Amino acid sequence: MSRRGRLIVLSGPSGVGKDTVLRKLFDIAPKLRYSVSYTTRAPREGEVDGVAYSFVDQATFLDMLAHGEFLETANVHGNLYGTSRQRVEEALARGENIVLKIDVQGAAQLRDRVPDALFIFLEPPSPEDLRERLRSRGTDDDEALRRRADDAERELNEAERYDHRVVNDDVDRAAWEILDIVVASRDENGDG
Numbered sequence: 001m002s003r004r005g006r007l008i009v010l011s012g013p014s015g016v017g018k019d020t021v022l023r024k025l026f027d028i029a030p031k032l033r034y035s036v037s038y039t040t041r042a043p044r045e046g047e048v049d050g051v052a053y054s055f056v057d058q059a060t061f062l063d064m065l066a067h068g069e070f071l072e073t074a075n076v077h078g079n080l081y082g083t084s085r086q087r088v089e090e091a092l093a094r095g096e097n098i099v100l101k102i103d104v105q106g107a108a109q110l111r112d113r114v115p116d117a118l119f120i121f122l123e124p125p126s127p128e129d130l131r132e133r134l135r136s137r138g139t140d141d142d143e144a145l146r147r148r149a150d151d152a153e154r155e156l157n158e159a160e161r162y163d164h165r166v167v168n169d170d171v172d173r174a175a176w177e178i179l180d181i182v183v184a185s186r187d188e189n190g191d192g
């Protein structure tokens with residue numbers, strides 16, 4: 001029987017570069033798998049349904065929630081996000097190591113539901129750096145930027161609850177550090 005996979009949870013404030021670091025991580029560690037979350041938010045330019053997220057309307061999301069289809073859910077900046085229980089369980093059963101990119105709300109839910117998951121928090125070099133990254137994305141108006149900055153401050157206060165913290169001061173370095181953490185945790189658990 002093959003070994004069960006490991007759930008790896010990556011969180012961090014909006015604008016910290018989670019997607020960029022994950023792209024690099026998957027380039028250097030192609031055996032890691034990404035779990036595509038569901039969301040009610042509209043796709044951003046260049047996002048493909050089923051790749052970045054599975055985009056659904058609110059009614060569909062709420063129906064899925066009512067039927068217990070999510071491992072975790074979060075309301076982030078007024079949009080709903082959720083991780084498919086079935087997608088994750090099937091991948092872990094196949095022995096795949098699954099990476100979830102989720103908000104601190106979802107991570108808090110998973111600490112109770114999946115206690116053997118590996119929790120990694122991606123943080124900016126400084127709060128000022130994060131504010132500049134958010135502004136430079138050009139995807140939000142002033143009110144949304146304020147809301148994201150307030151949420152980021154709250155999220156940064158949650159970093160201490162994670163197993164590991166990685167500063168995204170360089171994408172390549174941060175991705176390699178995450179991979180080192182994943183490999184070391186597998187070795188510590190005797191999972192090879």
